[in-house]
Amino acid sequence: METQKRFEVLVAGRGPAGLAASIALAERGIEVVSLAPVGASPALARAEMLSLAVEAILARLGLGDVLARAVRLRGVERHWNRARPELQDGLSPDAAGPGWSVDRADLQEALTTRAAALGVTEAQGQIRGVAGQPGRWRVTLPNGGSLDARFLVDATGRPAALARRLGAKLRFGLPLLARVWTATAPAPSRLVAKAEPDGWRYTLPHPAGGASVGWLTRPGLVRDAPPSFASTRAQDARSMQLSPVAGPGWLAAGDSAAAFDPIASQGLFNALSGGFFAGNAAADAVRGAPENITVYRLLTERTAARTHHLIPSQYAASGYRTSFWAERAQQTILSKGVTYGL
């Protein structure tokens, strides 16, 4: 009887976290399969801000040239308090600035090319189920097929599709919806963020020209929204926390481990650096050092807790006292999830 090939590690999700993990694993000589459904993520249409700290991790992943094609941001203009706009991080040409605005499609392409060059196997499909035990997992797919692996990495983003099937629980922050569209008019090379009574918006220059404009509000609120609001797809943008972020024979990385309200500008750094460390911890585990999974879990959970803790102070700094701002000024991760349809 023909036996099915068993991979050493299966990485579910081909976003920044999944690809960073796959690259780290392949660099360590681990046989890795990267699983994701067909179809582009809405994130690929937008520009996102990368903090300065991301330079080292991109260089380590062999992707330093992504920043050469990004827009170097020269500051942050924050209209948080109507009476007093703030200019942060220096707007002078020689100041370091807060980071870069990167084309998500360009970042995705660079990560995909690097993973393929290292021999990562690609598989298509959405997870239908997980069976087995550490060392002998079987992930089933909708077409009736399956993939076998010794270790599982969940990098499926906010759904945390593997970890939840393995018993981990998600906790959520207050509901927050994002709509992002492209403005064709040229934008200054800085992040502009503006508070509104029922939400906030930002403008980020897009490396391909024009700007990505984002509007964040809570579900059901469209007051004062720009006309483009109604025609764009709503995306879940609330903070989330998985617990635990790792267990015997598996771990989660990026948004599936912890997702942050975009006000924190932490998502990509968390996905790239978390994915890289997740890949290395998974490599250690399959090479006989499973205790490094505990180190990864503690580091990831504590770092995320610190970021969740800092988010309310950004809302508290606004001049608005409407319910949108007041609730979020006190928000940390809620103990019970709130569900809503998109």
Ligand SMILES: Cc1cc2nc3c(=O)[nH]c(=O)nc-3n(C[C@H](O)[C@H](O)[C@H](O)COP(=O)(O)OP(=O)(O)OC[C@H]3O[C@@H](n4cnc5c(N)ncnc54)[C@H](O)[C@@H]3O)c2cc1C
């Ligand atoms: C509006 C908005 C603006 C943002 N702006 C910024 C910003 O300026 N700067 C910043 O740093 N961060 C920003 N973020 C956050 C950032 O986009 C995310 O943190 C980042 O994409 C997370 O990467 P990831 O790889 O963990 O997940 P994702 O990018 O979500 O990738 C998940 C992958 O898993 C796959 N997948 C999903 N379900 C399954 C399944 N069942 N089976 C198999 N595969 C599956 C998907 O197809 C995808 O390949 C923003 C987020 C939003 C919503």
